[in-house]
Each structure stands twice: as structure tokens, then as C-alpha cells.
Amino acid sequence: MGKIMEIAFRNLFRNSKRSLLTVFITMLAVTCLVYGNSYLDGMFNNILSESIKFSGHVRLASLDYDIKERLMSLSGNVPEYDTLKASILKYRQLRSKIKTITGRLKFGAVIFKGQDISKEGLGYGIEPPDITILNFKNITYQGRIIDFNARDEIMVGRQMADSLNLDVGDEVALLSRTLYNSPYVLNFRVVGLFDMQNSQLNKTFYISLANAQYLLDMEGRVSEVLIFGKTIDNTDSIMKDLKKIKETDGYQLKTWGEIGMGPVFRVIIMIVSLIIRGIFLVLAGLGIANTMLMAILERRNEIGLLKSMGMREKEITALFTFEGVFLGLVGTLLGLAAGAWGAYQLATAGLKIGSSLEGIPFTISNVIYGTYNAQIFINASLLGLGAAFVSSLLPSISGAKLNPTEALRKE
Amino acid sequence: MTRIKTLLLPGFILLLGITGFSNAALTAEEIIRQVDFNQSPNSAIYDAKMIIRQKDRTDTKELRLMGVGTEKSYVIFLSPERDKGTAMLRLGDNLWMYYPSAEKTMKLSGNMLRQGFMGSDFSYADSTERLKLLEKYDATLLDSEILDNRPAYVLDLKAKDPNANYFQRKLWVDQEWLLIVKQEMYARSGKMLKLQTATDIIKIGNRYYPTKVHMEDKLKKNTYTEMIFTNIKLDGPVPESTFTLQNLEKRKILQ
Numbered sequence: 001m002g003k004i005m006e007i008a009f010r011n012l013f014r015n016s017k018r019s020l021l022t023v024f025i026t027m028l029a030v031t032c033l034v035y036g037n038s039y040l041d042g043m044f045n046n047i048l049s050e051s052i053k054f055s056g057h058v059r060l061a062s063l064d065y066d067i068k069e070r071l072m073s074l075s076g077n078v079p080e081y082d083t084l085k086a087s088i089l090k091y092r093q094l095r096s097k098i099k100t101i102t103g104r105l106k107f108g109a110v111i112f113k114g115q116d117i118s119k120e121g122l123g124y125g126i127e128p129p130d131i132t133i134l135n136f137k138n139i140t141y142q143g144r145i146i147d148f149n150a151r152d153e154i155m156v157g158r159q160m161a162d163s164l165n166l167d168v169g170d171e172v173a174l175l176s177r178t179l180y181n182s183p184y185v186l187n188f189r190v191v192g193l194f195d196m197q198n199s200q201l202n203k204t205f206y207i208s209l210a211n212a213q214y215l216l217d218m219e220g221r222v223s224e225v226l227i228f229g230k231t232i233d234n235t236d237s238i239m240k241d242l243k244k245i246k247e248t249d250g251y252q253l254k255t256w257g258e259i260g261m262g263p264v265f266r267v268i269i270m271i272v273s274l275i276i277r278g279i280f281l282v283l284a285g286l287g288i289a290n291t292m293l294m295a296i297l298e299r300r301n302e303i304g305l306l307k308s309m310g311m312r313e314k315e316i317t318a319l320f321t322f323e324g325v326f327l328g329l330v331g332t333l334l335g336l337a338a339g340a341w342g343a344y345q346l347a348t349a350g351l352k353i354g355s356s357l358e359g360i361p362f363t364i365s366n367v368i369y370g371t372y373n374a375q376i377f378i379n380a381s382l383l384g385l386g387a388a389f390v391s392s393l394l395p396s397i398s399g400a401k402l403n404p405t406e407a408l409r410k411e
Numbered sequence: 412m413t414r415i416k417t418l419l420l421p422g423f424i425l426l427l428g429i430t431g432f433s434n435a436a437l438t439a440e441e442i443i444r445q446v447d448f449n450q451s452p453n454s455a456i457y458d459a460k461m462i463i464r465q466k467d468r469t470d471t472k473e474l475r476l477m478g479v480g481t482e483k484s485y486v487i488f489l490s491p492e493r494d495k496g497t498a499m500l501r502l503g504d505n506l507w508m509y510y511p512s513a514e515k516t517m518k519l520s521g522n523m524l525r526q527g528f529m530g531s532d533f534s535y536a537d538s539t540e541r542l543k544l545l546e547k548y549d550a551t552l553l554d555s556e557i558l559d560n561r562p563a564y565v566l567d568l569k570a571k572d573p574n575a576n577y578f579q580r581k582l583w584v585d586q587e588w589l590l591i592v593k594q595e596m597y598a599r600s601g602k603m604l605k606l607q608t609a610t611d612i613i614k615i616g617n618r619y620y621p622t623k624v625h626m627e628d629k630l631k632k633n634t635y636t637e638m639i640f641t642n643i644k645l646d647g648p649v650p651e652s653t654f655t656l657q658n659l660e661k662r663k664i665l666q
Contacts, residue, residue: 112517173513180465182494182530185510185517217493 004315008322015298018291019327025287026331026384027338032280033380034339038346038370040273046368047269050198053134055256056102056226057235058242060084063252065224072108074179074216074223078251081222087247088227094241097234100129103222105212109176111156111205113164121160122204123174125212125222133228136194136206143168143192148208154188157202158195166190174207178217186215197366232256281383289391291327296320296399307404316400317393324392325385332384336377346370439552440545442564445589446582447543449618452645454479458489462637463531472529481542483654494529500659504574506535509659516659525576532605532628532636536576547572548580555586558593559610562586577604588612588619603629615645 012019068076081103089095105125112118128148136145146153170190178184213219229238235255242248350367461472478484484501488494496511506519528535548568556565568580583593596605609621624638
């Protein structure tokens with residue numbers, strides 16, 4: 001077998017152009033696999049982490065919240081939020097799994113700058129833990145985070161701020177309808193501008209939960225209670241425990257995977273990503289198979305000669321397969337190197353997707369950061385080498401079966 | 412001559428007997444003209460208690476309204492504490508609200524005018540309109556009905572002005588008072604949007620005026636609003652300076 005490997009290795013240099021082409025195609029396919037996997041995994045993680053910021057691991061809301069939320073109606077809400085939160089944390093079993101519980105008030109409002117400039121937007125009343133959950137420390141590009149004890153502070157998203165020409169220190173008026181449909185206006189001072197890297201989320205604004213409750217005449221009420229487990233793996237267990245306790249009776253409980261249109265689109269994205277990965281794999285496989293087939297057709301007389309000299313079919317198959325695998329190995333290594341460079345750039349600098357995914361029913365950042373871990377390299381290596389092996393083995397088997405006299409005559 | 416009178420009198424009496432009421436022979440246009448007369452005084456000042464019922468919650472808001480003609484209205488809320496001082500000025504199709512919580516005047520327009528007035532079943536347009544129906548609608552007399560033991564004309568009104576608040580209205584007009592005692596407001600699709608009834612009618616000068624109006628927004632469930640009017644003064648003097656943006660912010664209240 002060692003001898004056959006040696007011959008196979010030497011054969012690589014007999015037609016260097018063909019070998020280079022095979023190496024190049026394999027390299028290209030593996031590079032695409034590494035980069036593509038990094039991008040797709042990054043996009044998955046992005047969707048997952050972004051959607052969890054707004055859904056929690058488990059969300060508690062009123063039974064009709066899904067419809068009311070779409071209609072921007074405040075009537076689907078959770079009353080006596082503080083009592084409910086305290087009673088959930090009373091259960092030791094739940095307390096050990098829960099990291100944070102936060103209540104949010106989601107409301108539509110018109111922001112006025114002066115008398116005439118106004119813009120409609122989505123507002124959130126938030127609690128202090130949301131500063132960490134929503135990563136405000138990193139996304140605030142001007143000014144600071146709201147003081148939860150102040151009565152008049154607001155943080156505004158980049159797009160909203162740009163359209164109203166807002167700066168830190170500006171005074172705005174929020175006009176909204178209360179829970180009882182009466183209009184109410186309060187003045188706020190812009191203390192911070194943030195960029196959530198998503199055009200929809202950048203049209204939103206944030207005030208403290210207490211101020212939102214006052215504005216909307218919803219003392220003690222929240223739109224939704226978001227429960228964050230210590231890890232995402234706690235989700236199902238927390239859900240199970242919450243369903244058991246009497247305090248959650250009459251409320252809707254949903255895990256992050258069940259909220260909105262997310263579940264359907266996650267399946268679609270998974271299918272799309274499988275198709276993309278499949279295309280890369282087929283590209284690599286066809287590239288290698290094509291060059292191997294060419295090699296075998298070119299070298300039919302050589303096969304005939306080797307067979308007439310007593311070389312067995314198995315050995316001929318091994319010879320050509322080794323050739324393919326060697327080429328695949330070189331191509332894979334080069335592809336891993338090129339892919340590693342690309343994936344590193346993607347993981348550090350990210351890829352701006354602009355507004356191409358606007359309108360999809362889940363939140364995704366405008367900048368996708370790729371993943372950069374051993375798994376994507378292992379996957380690409382296995383796929384690259386596997387494709388090289390299979391696509392060189394099959395033509396090798398058919399080549400090895402050629403009748404030696406026929407093979408020699410035709411040449 | 413005496414002979415002629417003798418001949419004509421029984422015929423006249425007979426005619427009265429057939430028609431029953433002096434208003435019975437009115438055309439749709441004449442009925443609406445009289446309705447317009449009753450509901451569009453030259454000026455009006457009154458206090459109102461607005462009782463808003465939403466599911467199991469009742470809110471009561473007190474307000475004072477001043478209006479001149481069909482184009483100018485000024486409303487100020489006197490209670491509850493949260494709404495106290497909130498004022499509204501309507502000049503034609505323009506409507507401004509002053510919110511004391513933010514010390515700001517804001518102009519309402521378009522869709523906002525059709526929204527519930529301070530959380531009630533009345534829209535902003537409903538609450539301030541003292542429109543002349545004949546100017547905005549074509550009326551057809553459909554029938555006569557007995558409503559709350561009183562005869563009423565039933566009229567169908569279709570908007571001829573695209574800016575009319577409702578595409579169609581069905582009115583029940585009391586045959587004696589010539590005042591709308593019930594009306595249904597419809598969208599172009601034929602869907603009923605509002606149902607309004609007026610009761611406790613009083614006569615002020617030569618106009619009949621309701622002191623209690625009940626409104627149901629049919630697009631909402633389990634809600635209604637009742638307006639109870641007191642201290643009604645019609646056709647009296649109201650200073651022009653009431654209907655200015657400066658006054659809206661000063662919130663001067665006429666006694």
C-alpha cells in the first residue's frame with residue numbers, strides 16, 4: 001500500500017495543471033464551506049440572541065396578548081406585576097434556575113420635537129436589568145443610559161433621532177393613549193442615543209418602566225414579563241415549573257422558540273442553510289470528481305498497461321483514490337487557511353447586511369458577525385476530504401474495471 | 412264669503428284630522444333644516460359630565476364647552492385631576508389640544524380626529540361638531556315610527572361632502588321637537604360605527620336641546636359614554652378671543 005501511495009503522490013506532478021485545478025476547486029469549496037458556515041451560524045446566533053433579548057427565555061403575558069400586541073392595544077397586560085414577580089421568586093426551585101425577571105411596557109407613541117416635528121414610534125418602559133439584557137452600555141453611541149429615578153429621561157434609537165434631528169439634551173414630548181384610550185402627554189429629556197444595528201429597533205425609544213406606567217395610566221401593570229434562565233438550557237425546565245404554580249394561572253406562557261413567527265422562519269432558515277451547505281458540498285464533490293474522471297479517461301492506456309502488468313483492480317482503485325485524496329487534502333488545507341482568514345474577518349469586523357432583511361418577523365442585527373470556532377473547521381475538513389474521497393473513489397472503481405486489451409487498443 | 416268659509420272649513424278640519432300633526436307634511440329637507448336649527452345655535456356654552464364606561468370601569472370627566480356657529484369650539488376639562496386643564500380648540504377643520512402635563516399645544520389631524528375623544532365613545536369630531544346636516548348630507552324620508560311612545564320620522568342621510576364624518580346616518584327625529592332622538596352612523600361598507608340616543612329634552616328659547624346623550628362605539632366591545640349637559644346657555648355672547656391659540660394655553664374659563 002505504501003508503494004501505491006508513493007506512486008499516487010508522484011502522479012500528482014505528472015499533470016500539474018490538472019492537479020492545480022483540482023486543488024483550486026477543492027480549496028474554493030472548502031473556503032466557501034468555512035466562510036458560509038461561519039456566516040450561517042453567525043446569523044443563527046444573531047437571530048437567537050436578538051430574539052431572546054425581546055422574548056426572554058420564557059414570556060408571561062395575558063392570554064390575548066398576541067392579538068393585542070399586534071393591534072398595539074394596552075388592554076392585554078399583566079396587572080400587579082411586582083406581586084407576581086415576588087410570588088414566582090418565592091419558589092426555591094424556580095429561583096435556582098432564574099437569572100432575572102423583568103417587566104416591560106410596550107406602547108405606541110408620537111414623539112414631538114417642538115410643536116410641528118413629530119414621528120410615530122414604538123416605546124418601551126424598562127427596568128434596570130434591561131440595561132444589561134439589551135446591552136445598552138455598548139450600543140449607546142452618544143450620551144448615557146437613563147437614570148431610573150428621574151421622571152423625564154429618554155433614550156432614542158439612531159433612526160428616530162436622525163429623523164427628528166435629535167441630540168442629547170433635547171426636550172421631546174411623548175403623546176400616547178392611556179390604557180383607557182385617553183391621550184396623555186409628558187415631556188422627556190433625551191439623555192442617550194443608541195444604535196441597535198437594526199433599522200426597526202433604531203426607530204424605538206426607551207423610558208423607565210415607572211415613567212411609562214404613569215404616562216399610560218397603567219400603575220403596577222406591564223405588557224409582558226420576561227423570565228431569563230441562568231442558561232438557555234433551563235428554558236424547558238423553567239417553563240414546566242411555571243406551569244405548575246397557581247400564580248401563573250390565567251396567563252399565557254411561551255418559550256422563546258414559540259414567540260411570533262420566529263419558529264416558522266427558523267425552520268425556513270435551517271432548510272435554506274442546509275441547501276447552501278449542500279451546494280458547497282456538491283461544488284467540491286463535482287470539482288474533484290470531474291478532474292478525477294478526466295484523469296482516468298486520459299490515462300486509460302496506463303490503466304490497461306498496469307492491469308496487463310498484473311496490478312489488481314483494488315490496487316488501481318487505491319492508486320487513483322489516493323491521488324484524489326491527496327489533491328483533496330492539499331485543497332482542503334489551503335481552503336481551511338483561506339476560509340479561516342475570511343471567517344476571522346467576519347467574526348471580528350462583521351458583515352453589514354443593510355436593510356435587506358427588514359420586514360422579517362424577528363429581530364436581526366444589521367451586522368452579522370460570523371462564528372469562529374473549531375467546529376466549523378472540523379465540519380469543512382470532513383466535508384472537503386469526504387467529498388474528495390467519494391468523488392475520486394467512484395471513477396476509480398469504474399476505471400479499474402476496464403478491460404486491459406480494450407483500454408490499450410483505444411489509446 | 413261666509414258661504415265659502417262654511418264650505419272650506421270642514422275640508423280644512425278634515426285635512427288636519429288626516430295629517431294629525433302640523434309637522435306631518437314636512438319634507439325630508441324641511442325636517443333636517445329644523446333639526447339643524449335646533450342643534451346649531453348661534454352660540455352655546457354648557458357644562459358636561461362625561462361618564463365613560465369601559466367593561467367594568469367607569470370614569471367621569473367634567474368639562475365646559477363654548478362654541479360659536481359651526482366652526483368654532485373650545486373645550487376645557489375641569490376634572491379628573493389627571494385631565495384637569497386639558498383644553499381643545501377647534502377652528503373649522505383644525506383642532507388643537509393643550510396638555511397641561513407637558514405644557515404643550517399639539518395639533519390633531521386626520522385619523523386622530525376620528526379617535527375617541529379623551530377615551531370616550533365620541534370622536535373628537537363628534538364632540539365638537541355642531542354641523543348643519545343639510546350642508547353635508549342628502550336626506551331621504553323613509554318612514555315614521557313610534558320611539559319611546561313618541562312619533563318620530565325616520566330619515567336616511569347620505570354624505571354628499573367627502574369630508575363628512577360619516578358616510579351614512581339613519582336618524583330618528585322626534586315629530587314634535589324636530590330633534591334627533593336616535594341616530595345610527597355607518598361606514599361606506601355598511602358597518603354600523605356608532606349608535607347615539609338623546610333624551611331629557613328641554614326647550615331653551617325657541618330651540619329644543621337634549622341634556623343627556625348616550626353614545627356607543629360599535630367597533631368597541633362593552634363600552635358606552637353618556638354626556639349629561641347642565642348650565643346650557645344658547646345664543647348668548649361668547650367673546651371671539653375665546654377661540655385663539657393664546658387662550659387655549661391660558662385656558663380662560665367663561666362663567
